[in-house]
Amino acid sequence: MQKKPLHHVTKIEHPTTMKADMGQKPWADISAQTLSCFMGDPPSHRPVTRFKIAWDHHLVCVIFEVQDRYVRAVAKDYQDPVYQDSCVEFFFSPNPHVDSGYFNLEINCGGTGLFEFHPSTGGDVVPMPLDAFKRISILPTLGRNIDPEMRTPTTWSVEYTLPVDILADYCPVTPPAKGVFWRGNFYKCADASSHPHWLTWAPVDFPRPRFHLPEYFGWLAFD
Numbered sequence: 589m590q591k592k593p594l595h596h597v598t599k600i601e602h603p604t605t606m607k608a609d610m611g612q613k614p615w616a617d618i619s620a621q622t623l624s625c626f627m628g629d630p631p632s633h634r635p636v637t638r639f640k641i642a643w644d645h646h647l648v649c650v651i652f653e654v655q656d657r658y659v660r661a662v663a664k665d666y667q668d669p670v671y672q673d674s675c676v677e678f679f680f681s682p683n684p685h686v687d688s689g690y691f692n693l694e695i696n697c698g699g700t701g702l703f704e705f706h707p708s709t710g711g712d713v714v715p716m717p718l719d720a721f722k723r724i725s726i727l728p729t730l731g732r733n734i735d736p737e738m739r740t741p742t743t744w745s746v747e748y749t750l751p752v753d754i755l756a757d758y759c760p761v762t763p764p765a766k767g768v769f770w771r772g773n774f775y776k777c778a779d780a781s782s783h784p785h786w787l788t789w790a791p792v793d794f795p796r797p798r799f800h801l802p803e804y805f806g807w808l809a810f811d
Contacts, residue, residue: 593790594807595621599766600642603649606727608747610653615640620653623776623787627797633658633783637676637776643764643810651747652676654697654776658783659742661698661734666718670696672780674734676746679799680772682761686802689759690771691716697744699728705758706800720754737782764810771805 600614610620620638636655641648656674663670671677673696681690687708694702701724703716726748755761762768774789777797786797790806 592804592806594809595641597764597808597810598642599811600644600649603644603647603749606725606747606749608651608727608729608745610638610640610651610745614642615651618642621774621789623774623789625788625791627786627788627792627794631783631785633785634787635776635785637787639676639774639789641808646752646763648750648752648764649748650678650750651745652776653743653745655741655743656697657739657741658778658781659697659730659734659738659744660778660781661696661700661730661732662780663696663700664733666700666721667702667715668700670694670700670702671777673697673700674744674778674781675776677775677777677799678772679775679802679805680770680808681802681805682752682755682759682770684762684769684771686771686805690802690805691755691758692800693724693750695726695728695746695748697728697730697746698732698734699726699746700732701726706802708759714758716754723751723754725749766810768810770808770810771802772808773799773805775799
């Protein structure tokens with residue numbers, strides 16, 4: 589199995605108002621990672637996708653920036669299939685052990701979300717309650733509905749802050765602190781666009797696109 593990547597998660601003091609801009613503080617001083625791997629056949633459209641992640645006390649903060657084309661946002665309601673749209677995703681175990689289960693948080697370019705917990709036992713997927721999802725502050729730079737598809741080149745971003753306490757009812761949670769490790773992967777997809785693609789941060793060795801493989805999650809080290 590390929591070596592799993594490690595990314596250091598920077599601590600920030602009191603997150604400022606979100607601007608969904610990697611060039612603004614606190615993001616300006618934090619290093620970005622690029623989704624340099626793909627699943628399936630080499631995509632004809634491979635949008636440059638970067639992310640940054642940070643933490644502050646009981647929050648995990650994430651921002652994605654995508655240099656994209658063929659952009660769509662059709663999903664309208666929470667738990668709709670946002671992965672069919674131009675979508676960025678964070679899958680993670682909030683501790684070092686993927687066998688304790690993992691969460692998938694998927695946000696399309698218009699800010700519509702899908703949020704689930706996958707138990708380690710292979711049991712039924714648990715949709716996260718709407719009340720929990722509403723506690724995640726989300727700021728997209730594009731409008732909520734893009735249909736028909738936007739075919740001109742465009743750069744879009746999504747920023748969000750995730751309160752860690754909404755996770756505790758589902759699996760063991762190691763709260764962010766210096767020296768803590770989580771497991772996770774970051775993805776970009778657009779399954780139902782005219783130019784579908786499945787990009788990943790940590791490499792996934794599987795013959796077809798499939799993101800739900802926690803054994804390939806990388807390491808997130810909280811500094």
